[in-house]
Amino acid sequence: MHLGELASVRSGLVLARKESREPTPYCYNLLTLRSIHPDGSIAQEDLSVFHASDPLKTEYLTQPGDIIVRLTTPYTAALIDSTTTGLVVSSNFMIIRTESNTLLPDYLFWLLNTPAVKRRIYTSTTSNVLSAVKASFFTQFQFHVPSIAQQERIGQIHKLARRETALLHQLAEEKEKYYAAILAREDSSMKRGTSV
Numbered sequence: 001m002h003l004g005e006l007a008s009v010r011s012g013l014v015l016a017r018k019e020s021r022e023p024t025p026y027c028y029n030l031l032t033l034r035s036i037h038p039d040g041s042i043a044q045e046d047l048s049v050f051h052a053s054d055p056l057k058t059e060y061l062t063q064p065g066d067i068i069v070r071l072t073t074p075y076t077a078a079l080i081d082s083t084t085t086g087l088v089v090s091s092n093f094m095i096i097r098t099e100s101n102t103l104l105p106d107y108l109f110w111l112l113n114t115p116a117v118k119r120r121i122y123t124s125t126t127s128n129v130l131s132a133v134k135a136s137f138f139t140q141f142q143f144h145v146p147s148i149a150q151q152e153r154i155g156q157i158h159k160l161a162r163r164e165t166a167l168l169h170q171l172a173e174e175k176e177k178y179y180a181a182i183l184a185r186e187d188s189s190m191k192r193g194t195s196v
Helices: 105-112 115-125 135-140 148-195
Strands: 007-011 027-030 048-051 067-070 077-079 093-098
Touching (some): 007 135, 067 105, 105 148
Antiparallel strands (some): 007 093, 067 077
């Protein structure tokens, strides 16, 4: 089945068409290339501010369940949830909204971030200088659609794996701080001891 049969696929907003040079009441958070991490998470601290000349259409703003895909390497996909809604999506990204009961966003998010799919994306861009993927790749993207139960299982396992990885990173950071504090204290006590 083709993705275009199960979801709407569109590129983001060309910012220059709607950008205001001065602050306006139409102020939005803007998704940037830097705000999507390689693991598919969105870093809120890396969002930019976008002042629009008039209100933006909702089709250019993130909605829960949207999949946002970078159009340039590393072609990372991000899944939008309640904490990342209402962000402006620029033309650096593709917006995929599932429109069918047969395709779950959690499953599609996992699928688009698999190494095999990223290789397919990369090979489709080799003829273009910027290595930018075209919208037609996603509308024509053909894949096997498993049962809803299988999609739910894969989506849940993927979510748990991402959560565990995030917790392990957090634990590693905390341990580094802990050991740095211990070493600093030991160093300080050694210096006090030698100066006596």
